[in-house]
Each structure stands twice: as C-alpha cells, then as structure tokens.
Amino acid sequence: QSVLTQPPSTSGTPGQRVTISCSGSSSNIGSNAVNWYQQLPGTAPKLLIYSSDQRPSGVPDRFSGSKSGTSASLAISGLQSEDEAEYYCAAWDASLNDYVFGPGTKVTV
Amino acid sequence: QVQLVQSGTEVKKPGASVKVSCKASGYTFTSYGIAWVRQAPGQGLKWMGWISAHNGNTDYAHNVQGRVTMTTDTSTSTAHMELRSLRPDDTAIYFCARVYHVWFGEGGYFFDYWGQGALVTVSS
Secondary structure (H helix, E strand, O other): OOOOEOOOEEEOOOOOOEEEEEEOOOOOOOOOOEEEEEEOOOOOOEEEEEOOOEOOOOOOOOEEEEEEOOEEEEEEOOOOHHHOEEEEEEEEEOOOOEEEEOOOEEEEO | OOEEEEOOOEEEOOOOOEEEEEEEEOOOHHHOEEEEEEEOOOOOEEEEEEEEOOOOOEEEOOOOOOOEEEEEEOOOOEEEEEEOOOOHHHOEEEEEEEEEEOOOOOOOEEEEEEOOOEEEEEOO
16 A cells, blocks of 8 residues: 555547646655656666656656645656556655655556 | 666575675766665565665665665675565565655655666565
8 A cells, every 4th residue: 555646547549648646645745856757568667757847858748747735747748659658656755764656557548 | 878787587485585686887886876676566666775875875665674685886886685584475576776866956866777677586
C-alpha cells in the first residue's frame, strides 16, 4: 500500500491529451518535490520529470508536470504509440523517512 | 555518456545472501550517489536506499534496514548492494540509479540514470 495514490490505468487515442494524477499528503508531495518516471515494458525506468515540473534534456515537451498542494499531475499531450508505458510518481516522505513511489499508472494508446 | 552496468542474474536459496554490483562510467563517480530500487514481478518500484559515493554515507529504507548493506569502491567506480537473510518475497529485479541532488527550490533528489537491472530469484 503506497502513501501516494495514482489511478491504475488510463488510455487515449493518438494525438489526445491524457493526465495522470498523484495524490499524497503534507509529509510527501505537500512539502517535497515530485518526480515522474516512465517505464516501458521490459526496460529500466527513465526519468521524465523532476522537481515537479522540470523536464530533463531529451524528454519531449509533450510531457509536462505540475503540483498543487498535496497533489501532482503528469500531462502527456499529442499522445503517441511509444508513450504506452507505466508511469510512476515519486517523492520523499518526511514522516516515513523513505523515498516513496506511487503504485504506477499504465497508459494505453 | 553516463552508463550504469549491473551484474547478472542470481538464484539464491532462502536464508542466503546476494551481492549485486553496479559499475558506473561516463561521469565523476564520487560526485553523485547511487540508489537501489527493486521491482517484484508484476509489481511497482520500491526504494531500498542510497549511498553517497563521496563519503560512503548511507540511508536505508525501513523495510530492508538491518538486512541490506550498500557500499562503493571508488577505485573501480562500482557500487554494491548486499541483501542478507533472503526470503522468497525478495525475488525481484534490482536496479541501481544515479542520485542527483537538487540544492535549490524544493530540494530533494531524483534518479537520472538507471542500470539495466539484475534479476534475483529466491527459491528453495
């Protein structure tokens, strides 16, 4: 049972915009940066968003992150078939003193 | 280019220990930490802890503390993760990842480069 909550799945058609929510509490998202990781089937995770809304170089600007209060979200605009993957939010939790991941959201295109 | 290359598949019996290695290249090893994250079959990601390659300081997750030891060998730019008293539910893919600290804004850290993963199977 994760302290971060994500929907198990979402889907969209090519070109659509989808958003993935990540809900937490004051001890994690409410007071710390949120990071997002993309995991394509059978591969290692890849950093997608860091510090809640920053994109590493090489990540398409179709991906964007935001945070408000104790929730964060990842938006994928112009959905493409290669975006089909599992997406995890993550943050430091000051109460648990652990870096926690959300349960993951499977995006189907 | 930054690369983290991990050791191979391991099969262990319950009660045994396993040591997974992670060889870094393409950057100054002692300028970053190494985190370990595991993923049980069909499950999500779980942080196990991290080690500073600069000074060897560690921070372990509560659910493995007491059974895990993370070390680094700066002469070979390699990080190691040893897990003892293995149980069947330790069966997972173990990933190493480079830790990037953020010293402004909200601070914190994230994992910007990942190893390919090492499968550890615990079975009698």
